[in-house]
Amino acid sequence: MKILEYLQSYDGKPLRFMEVCGTHTAEIHRNGIPALLPPSIELVSGPGCPVCVTVSAYIDRLIELGRDPENRIVTFGDMLRVPGSSMSLSEARAKGCSVRMVYSPMDALKLAKADPDHRYIFAAVGFETTTPVYALLVQEALEQGVTNLRLLTSLKVMPPAIDWICAHNAEGPAPAREERFGEDQESAGIRLSGESFGIHGFLAPGHVSVITGSRIFEPLARKYGLPFVVAGFEGKEILAAIAALVKLQGQGRVLNMYPSAVTEEGNREAQERVTRFFEPCDAAWRGLGVIAGSGRKLRKEYEAFDAGSVALMEDAGGNPACRCAQVLMGRIRPRECPLFGKVCTPQTPQGACMVSTEGSCFSCWQSEGL
């Protein structure tokens, strides 16, 4: 039976799957996949867009640093309109804050080399996919003797956030928020039944899996008894992965359906480069709060490159009616936010999920042609 026919003929219990990759979110909406699924299969977006999960305190700190005449802030364009507690980087730039937009972190190195009288601070935001590039940036700066480059890091890793989401979508008692992702929970016998969850499986993040390998999701699959399917980014690949999630109900296992790019072990060279320059830390996620062990920071021996990243653990300010937190947890769909498409549009974003092209609110808004 063809994949679409198989999905459309599904008449079992209601299923809700979460995609935790911003590119998947964008492709799901671009291909109109939600409308192709029967009412009993629902897709929700998770915290898979690095810009969306960046806390307002991080934006505030960039603005503060950019007001120092010795500093130059360097960032990707997506970050410019993310709301801080009182304004975005774009608004701060209009008020004299020094902010430069680049397309690659390596551009920051060129800028710093060409202007040794100023300190260039790169807004280093991202998941496992981007962190190896920041490691390469620091390595290049070291090798070229560039001393006026800094990173303000807001680097995150995905498994602890998925663990947090699973735990907080359980109907029964969830593991304590401060418990760390990893083997200790399994060996301690903490294992909850997937049946009780609001989420019945995950489209594992494709880009992240290229670096980490698919095996990294196995402890989570076993712990929660849920299937994880690594999918490619074509519409038909996403539909095939959803069909696999339906078929794998009740099985806590990982299936790699993107073998052309993803292996079990991932990219060892990139992993080793990250380990050389970065170490685990707690991290604040917009809407989710602080998740233990979910971040990466520069190791002590490279702290000369750190612009002061460690204290960014708050998430305050912004529009109090914005429901990014619930959207990022898969609790509501973007259109259920009272501001969606009215006060909040890509031209007037009230929350980070409406800013990035990979944000769920932006993707939803675009697919509905509002």
Ligand code: SF4
């Ligand atoms: S529609 Fe706008 S205000 Fe509502 S959750 Fe999304 S980003 Fe926040």
